Amino acid sequence: MKCEYCLEVKNLTVRYGDIVALKDVNFSLKKGKFYTVVGPNGGGKSTLVKTIVGIIDDYDGQIQIFGKDRDEYLREKLVGYVPQISSFTKFPIRVIDVVLMGLFRERKFKFKKQHYKKALKALERVNMEGFSKRLIHELSGGQRQRVMIARAIVSEPEILIMDEPTVGLDTESQRNFFRLVRELNESGMTVIVVTHDVGFVSEYSDGILCINKRLVVHAKDVDELPKEFFAKLYGYNVKAVLHNHKR
Amino acid sequence: MEIFLYEFGILALIGGVLSAIATSLLGSVVVLRKMSFFGSGIAHLSFIGVGLALFFKLSPTFVTLTVAIAAAIILGFLARKGVHEDIGVGILFSTSMALGIILIYLAKIDNSRVMAYLFGDILAINWQDVVFSSIVTALVILYIIFFKDHIVYITFDEDFSKVLGINIPFVYYTFLILLAVSIVVSMNLLGIVLVSAMVVVPAASASLASRTYQGMFKLAPLISAFSVFFGLILSWNFDIPAGASIVLVQGIVFLFTFLVKILSR
Numbered sequence: 150m151k152c153e154y155c156l157e158v159k160n161l162t163v164r165y166g167d168i169v170a171l172k173d174v175n176f177s178l179k180k181g182k183f184y185t186v187v188g189p190n191g192g193g194k195s196t197l198v199k200t201i202v203g204i205i206d207d208y209d210g211q212i213q214i215f216g217k218d219r220d221e222y223l224r225e226k227l228v229g230y231v232p233q234i235s236s237f238t239k240f241p242i243r244v245i246d247v248v249l250m251g252l253f254r255e256r257k258f259k260f261k262k263q264h265y266k267k268a269l270k271a272l273e274r275v276n277m278e279g280f281s282k283r284l285i286h287e288l289s290g291g292q293r294q295r296v297m298i299a300r301a302i303v304s305e306p307e308i309l310i311m312d313e314p315t316v317g318l319d320t321e322s323q324r325n326f327f328r329l330v331r332e333l334n335e336s337g338m339t340v341i342v343v344t345h346d347v348g349f350v351s352e353y354s355d356g357i358l359c360i361n362k363r364l365v366v367h368a369k370d371v372d373e374l375p376k377e378f379f380a381k382l383y384g385y386n387v388k389a390v391l392h393n394h395k396r
Numbered sequence: 397m398e399i400f401l402y403e404f405g406i407l408a409l410i411g412g413v414l415s416a417i418a419t420s421l422l423g424s425v426v427v428l429r430k431m432s433f434f435g436s437g438i439a440h441l442s443f444i445g446v447g448l449a450l451f452f453k454l455s456p457t458f459v460t461l462t463v464a465i466a467a468a469i470i471l472g473f474l475a476r477k478g479v480h481e482d483i484g485v486g487i488l489f490s491t492s493m494a495l496g497i498i499l500i501y502l503a504k505i506d507n508s509r510v511m512a513y514l515f516g517d518i519l520a521i522n523w524q525d526v527v528f529s530s531i532v533t534a535l536v537i538l539y540i541i542f543f544k545d546h547i548v549y550i551t552f553d554e555d556f557s558k559v560l561g562i563n564i565p566f567v568y569y570t571f572l573i574l575l576a577v578s579i580v581v582s583m584n585l586l587g588i589v590l591v592s593a594m595v596v597v598p599a600a601s602a603s604l605a606s607r608t609y610q611g612m613f614k615l616a617p618l619i620s621a622f623s624v625f626f627g628l629i630l631s632w633n634f635d636i637p638a639g640a641s642i643v644l645v646q647g648i649v650f651l652f653t654f655l656v657k658i659l660s661r
């Protein structure tokens with residue numbers, strides 16, 4: 150392949166009115182790797198993710214996936230997005246219909262048999278095949294996030310981006326969730342996950358981006374991060390915790 | 397059933413069912429989006445339109461339509477900015493009613509015409525009204541066929557619908573404009589006081605009775621059309637106002653679905 154990098158972000162600046170959420174952020178990520186994004190609350194992590202996946206339209210700079218500009222890579226469904234767990238108020242939508250949303254760009258007028266087949270396959274990949282007819286709010290948080298992954302990967306994107314996908318899940322569900330993400334990554338999908346639970350992903354993470362308005366560090370490994378880094382970031386030393394997790 | 401032997405009965409039935417279909421389909425979206433204050437809001441604000449039209453001797457349908465569409469767009473804009481069913485909107489509603497009433501009083505219109513706007517007169521509709529309703533209902537059905545998933549996605553997960561490239565303002569404001577037009581059409585039949593029932597009540601019954609949003613869109617028009625049919629029969633047999641009878645039937649259906657839902661738990 151011509152491009153060594155699958156995602157390239159150049160001079161990205163995003164403002165909300167007078168607030169500058171991201172300033173001149175630059176980085177390039179390699180295909181098939183597993184990246185973690187960390188940073189303090191309000192540091193602009195969600196802003197970065199939302200700009201990459203097409204939710205925020207107002208930005209300066211350039212974002213490319215395999216050399217394609219944003220409109221094009223969105224049209225070609227090169228990126229799958231998993232949002233933070235939302236406490237969906239009761240909404241009468243079935244799991245299968247939620248997954249079908251991910252195929253919306255593929256359909257002409259309505260969903261056909263082949264779309265339903267794909268959606269069911271995606272549910273199988275996240276071990277939720279038995280739940281297709283359930284309503285989304287009838288599921289537990291962990292199950293719901295699996296459905297969100299199914300919705301993100303049903304269109305077979307190159308990159309899977311997740312914004313704090315496990316906040317509010319219990320430890321067991323978090324572990325299962327990241328195991329699943331790891332499997333997807335091993336099957337070739339590039340993964341970018343915003344998370345504070347660095348402990349869970351430190352064993353597979355190929356690189357860490359630290360965002361605090363600007364890109365602070367782009368490290369290969371937790372070990373590479375400057376010692377005081379996490380302490381400064383979160384007010385306490387997380388690095389020690391990470392090492393305990395690694396075993 | 398005797399009522400349907402007369403032309404006015406048939407016209408009332410056709411016009412009523414047409415507007416029942418339009419309002420309940422859009423009403424399903426209203427219920428899903430939890431914006432039920434909209435129906436009554438648009439109706440109340442439109443009353444300024446009635447007042448202006450009568451005062452300046454313009455076509456009431458045209459002026460009311462214009463005011464209703466403007467009201468829908470303004471209320472829709474406020475709702476997207478997070479202003480909801482609050483005191484401010486309530487004050488706006490009653491003030492606009494008052495303004496309408498004053499304009500009508502100053503226009504020195506005889507009371508029966510004013511009553512027709514407040515309470516509607518489904519038995520007085522003519523073929524022209526029916527043609528107008530057909531066009532509006534056809535547009536609403538087309539909208540629902542083409543954009544049902546779009547508006548549902550926007551309601552359920554707005555961020556993700558942006559990821560999907562859905563043109564949110566287009567889908568949302570088209571919905572609001574159709575809602576305003578349907579409300580004005582039904583206002584001629586049921587009047588300002590009862591029209592919001594037509595939007596919300598059948599759709600609310602449908603949301604109780606069906607598990608999925610797809611089911612809602614099928615059930616709501618059935619319930620609403622059924623209510624018009626039985627409401628007209630009820631009104632004829634007991635010699636009571638037609639619009640009120642229709643809304644009464646809708647209310648009974650809602651109560652019934654509600655009880656069945658509670659008891660079946």
Ligand SMILES: Nc1ncnc2c1ncn2[C@@H]1O[C@H](COP(=O)(O)OP(=O)(O)O)[C@@H](O)[C@H]1O
Pocket residue numbers: 165168169170188189190191192193194195196197
């Ligand atoms: N919709 C918004 N309007 C105005 N300011 C916002 C909005 N969303 C985020 N911000 C601000 O932008 C900054 C970055 O926020 P965010 O990207 O959510 O950070 P993070 O996800 O890292 O916690 C914060 O200062 C936040 O207050």
Ligand SMILES: [Mg+2]
Pocket residue numbers: 194195196312313
């Ligand atoms: Mg965030």
